[in-house]
Amino acid sequence: MATDLTTELESATFRRLLAHLQAHNEVQNIDLMILADFCRNCLAKWYVAAAAERDVTVDYEQARELIYGMPYAEWKKNNQLEASPEQLATYAARQALKQNQSS
Numbered sequence: 670m671a672t673d674l675t676t677e678l679e680s681a682t683f684r685r686l687l688a689h690l691q692a693h694n695e696v697q698n699i700d701l702m703i704l705a706d707f708c709r710n711c712l713a714k715w716y717v718a719a720a721a722e723r724d725v726t727v728d729y730e731q732a733r734e735l736i737y738g739m740p741y742a743e744w745k746k747n748n749q750l751e752a753s754p755e756q757l758a759t760y761a762a763r764q765a766l767k768q769n770q771s772s
Contacts, residue, residue: 687712691738694748699756703763712736 670678690696690709698708713732720727733741752760 687736687738690736694744697750697752697756699752699760703756703759706763706767709733709736 698710701708710733713729713736716732716735717727717729720732730741737744
């Protein structure tokens with residue numbers, strides 16, 4: 670497949686992923702971290718890193734606004750729930766497992 674077409678498909682897929690996450694604000698970042706080991710904030714950090722690799726400066730807050738579809742503070746106020754003790758324990762166990770696997 671041609672590089673341009675691959676890039677187009679990847680870009681379209683990324684835009685669809687963002688639209689899906691923006692349409693499903695009920696999905697909490699802690700749940701994404703537990704299940705997939707990444708969250709919306711990770712995507713924003715990866716976006717900033719990809720820009721930096723190309724000598725482009727993108728502010729982290731600008732990247733989060735792109736990922737969340739609104740300023741992060743607004744999304745957090747309207748959508749983010751307090752993580753439950755169970756969620757925090759599951760997340761901690763997952764992180765410990767990762768740490769042990771990399772040792």
